[in-house]
Amino acid sequence: MTVADILKAKGRRSVMTVKPSETIGVVAHWLQREGVGAMVVSTDGQTIEGMISERDIAYALPTHSQDLHNMLASELMTVRVITCSPKDSIAEIAKTMTNQRIRHLPVREDGKLVGIISIGDVLAHRVSEVQVEANVLRDMALAGR
Numbered sequence: 001m002t003v004a005d006i007l008k009a010k011g012r013r014s015v016m017t018v019k020p021s022e023t024i025g026v027v028a029h030w031l032q033r034e035g036v037g038a039m040v041v042s043t044d045g046q047t048i049e050g051m052i053s054e055r056d057i058a059y060a061l062p063t064h065s066q067d068l069h070n071m072l073a074s075e076l077m078t079v080r081v082i083t084c085s086p087k088d089s090i091a092e093i094a095k096t097m098t099n100q101r102i103r104h105l106p107v108r109e110d111g112k113l114v115g116i117i118s119i120g121d122v123l124a125h126r127v128s129e130v131q132v133e134a135n136v137l138r139d140m141a142l143a144g145r
Contacts, residue, residue: 020074050077
């Protein structure tokens, strides 16, 4: 199974992006409204300039509490963004997400942003695989009787 399988299962949703010039107040509003935990920071919606997540905002709160709402996404975003390809295996990206302690991976193909997957997407896909495997094993056991 590959990242492309997860993207296909998610459907043709566009990737939530935010411009680097947007305020954290606007970013927080969009995160809440869309029910997502992170957004890609991109000027044009295709290149990846950074990522901003709920965690970035929460961690900035103690230091920037008075100014946080008006800070720019570019000031809080993670610049070193790890990405994956639609061809990557789910096992590979699960390992990457675990080892790097990240919950969201933008998906790039030919240098362009084509999707984003979360650890929840990976787990849901793996649970489906395990259920299919369990059903096959049960059917084999019943057929052997």
